[in-house]
Amino acid sequence: MGRKVLDEAPEQTADGRPYEKRVIFITDGVTNVFLNGQMNNARDICPEIPSNEALNTPRCQIGTTANGMLRPITAMIDQSDQMKVENPGVSIYAIALAQFDTTGLNEVVSTPRMLYRASNADIVGPIIDFINVREHVCVPASGDPVDRVSEESVVDNPAAFGLPDSDTLGYVTEQGLAPGTYKIEGFVAYKGQDGVDRRYSWLTNTARPLG
Numbered sequence: 001m002g003r004k005v006l007d008e009a010p011e012q013t014a015d016g017r018p019y020e021k022r023v024i025f026i027t028d029g030v031t032n033v034f035l036n037g038q039m040n041n042a043r044d045i046c047p048e049i050p051s052n053e054a055l056n057t058p059r060c061q062i063g064t065t066a067n068g069m070l071r072p073i074t075a076m077i078d079q080s081d082q083m084k085v086e087n088p089g090v091s092i093y094a095i096a097l098a099q100f101d102t103t104g105l106n107e108v109v110s111t112p113r114m115l116y117r118a119s120n121a122d123i124v125g126p127i128i129d130f131i132n133v134r135e136h137v138c139v140p141a142s143g144d145p146v147d148r149v150s151e152e153s154v155v156d157n158p159a160a161f162g163l164p165d166s167d168t169l170g171y172v173t174e175q176g177l178a179p180g181t182y183k184i185e186g187f188v189a190y191k192g193q194d195g196v197d198r199r200y201s202w203l204t205n206t207a208r209p210l211g
Contacts (some may be wrong), residue, residue, distance in 0.1 A: 006087050021090040023083070024128065028097040030056045031072040031104065035079075040072050058103035073104040080108040095127055155189045155197040 012018055032040050032055040041051035042060035054060040061073040070078055084090060093114045094105045102115065109115045116127050188200045 006083065006090065021087050022131075023090060023092045024131065025092070025094045025105075025108065026097065026124065027094065027105070029100050030058055030061060031076045032056070032061050033072055034069060035075050036069075042071075056100070058101050062104070077104055077107045084110070093131055095124060097121065097124070149188070149190060153191045155191050157197070158189065160197075 006021060006023070009021070010019060034040055039055065040061060042054040042057075043051070044066065045063070046054040046057065046060040049057065049060075058073060061071050063071050063074055065071065080092060083092065090110070091114070092108060092110045093116070094102075094109050095116045095118050096102050096105060097118050097120075099117075099119070102117075105115050106112050118124050118127060189197065190200060191197050
């Protein structure tokens with residue numbers, strides 16, 4: 001499926017900029033399904049353990065069957081290898097949800113550092129954001145820093161972003177908060193050159209773009 005998506009993906013944006021080819025696989029367990037969609041309970045090579053245990057045991061999902069079919073983990077690596085050959089420069093990542101044996105995933109990704117573990121689903125978003133920043137180190141524009149969004153870039157409906165209507169520089173606070181530890185969130189509401197209002201919450205220090 002990943003190879004098909006890359007084959008059919010457009011090469012450029014509407015304004016002629018080239019797309020970067022990047023694939024992120026998200027999985028919550030050991031790969032145990034053949035390419036034909038059948039589960040591999042590995043009765044031929046792992047008869048000593050129950051079928052449900054074999055499904056989650058990497059050694060039972062590696063190699064080739066008697067009729068030459070690649071077992072799931074081996075097939076996964078093979079598909080990734082073909083993807084890399086067919087799409088030079090593609091970046092392949094993997095995010096492993098929960099705790100399980102990730103055997104094979106380190107061979108799927110482009111480099112071992114592109115394999116991430118997420119202890120729960122809430123971490124997936126930040127990991128993807130980190131991948132985006134890692135691949136796209138922002139280059140600061142020339143000129144002096146500004147503390148306000150230019151008039152043409154003010155969003156049409158500031159209230160939709162929780163911002164005051166009267167100013168392009170907004171501070172939103174809660175009154176009467178009890179003493180304690182609180183999380184402060186910063187973001188920028190900005191209208192791009194395409195006229196679309198967006199909320200930017202991943203803010204980086206240009207001197208240390210990766211934090």
